[in-house]
């Protein structure tokens with residue numbers, strides 16, 4: 001079921017041109033004040049603006065409809081692409097609902113995309129490539145007065161939900177469930193998304209700084225990247241706080257050695273492997289997780305690499321089909337998936353919307369990158385936002401520690417708001 005009529009470009013705007021263009025400075029500084037799109041890490045990636053086409057879709061065939069729409073859209077284009085690298089030529093930005101059957105997923109084809117990959121820059125535009133805009137001169141901006149309010153559940157009620165989940169796990173109903181909560185914020189002046197994105201990128205260089213249709217964040221988790229037949233992913237699960245001095249090192253060692261966190265992590269890796277394996281000729285995951293150290297928290301991380309099947313039905317699967325097959329992993333839902341999804345609906349008391357859903361981009365050749373929309377906020381009006389944070393709950397999870405983990409995770413976006 002399509003919730004909003006898709007818009008297609010007029011005949012006059014069916015030409016798409018990519019030319020090499022080495023923009024100086026940060027890609028994020030090129031974004032307009034509102035409506036900017038981004039997928040940027042360590043100064044490389046894509047930013048976009050304007051809307052050449054848009055699709056909002058919901059229902060059991062949401063991702064299949066979006067894939068067919070993108071195929072139709074790109075088939076009708078007249079493309080002149082002098083680079084021919086992943087992300088050059090026509091690009092689709094996507095932010096998919098956590099539950100694509102019930103929630104609305106948004107797909108946007110920008111009018112202009114500026115990209116950078118391995119030090120090479122380009123600009124893609126509908127019609128002929130325009131001049132690059134003058135970069136924003138980034139400053140700290142005004143000091144905001146922010147008011148925070150509980151979202152769906154206050155902290156005590158959320159802890160009670162975590163305790164209820166642990167009881168259900170102890171009763172043998174399921175092995176893991178990811179419970180999230182939301183935090184509402186309003187400012188005394190309009191928020192500038194560019195400033196927030198710039199701060200996220202500066203503080204979280206190992207994360208992908210994303211913006212699609214008012215959902216902004218910096219995610220450390222890569223759900224799936226496709227480059228030709230090569231597939232890769234970074235699975236996270238198992239989190240520890242950062243500490244001061246020697247305490248930080250102690251916390252890091254304790255995370256690597258924690259049976260609870262290792263078990264939680266293994267469930268997340270296994271869920272991705274099980275879902276992706278049928279599409280692959282090879283799929284390799286290291287036995288031992290690594291530590292991923294961010295400014296606010298530390299995670300257990302596993303990087304997977306695979307090769308998409310060269311023959312058979314799986315060889316023809318596009319990136320959106322693959323994303324639909326692997327989402328939701330146990331990093332954001334739980335194990336077994338249907339039981340965890342039902343428990344989330346029962347206990348969380350909120351609509352996740354696009355939080356914890358796949359977010360990223362796709363090009364006309366089928367290459368692209370999708371992260372999970374974590375450490376993020378959904379803008380509400382021009383001066384408000386709804387922040388999200390969640391934690392994997394397994395046997396032995398302590399509600400107070402999980403609440404503290406959500407606070408550490410909220411802190412990522414709060415720092416971007418507060419400057």
Ligand SMILES: C=C(O[C@@H]1C=C(C(=O)O)C=C[C@H]1O)C(=O)O
Nearest residue numbers: 236238239331374389390391392
């Ligand atoms: C659900 C979130 O994060 C996920 C849960 C994690 C955990 O419980 O250890 C770690 C990384 C993410 O896979 C979130 O940040 O909101």
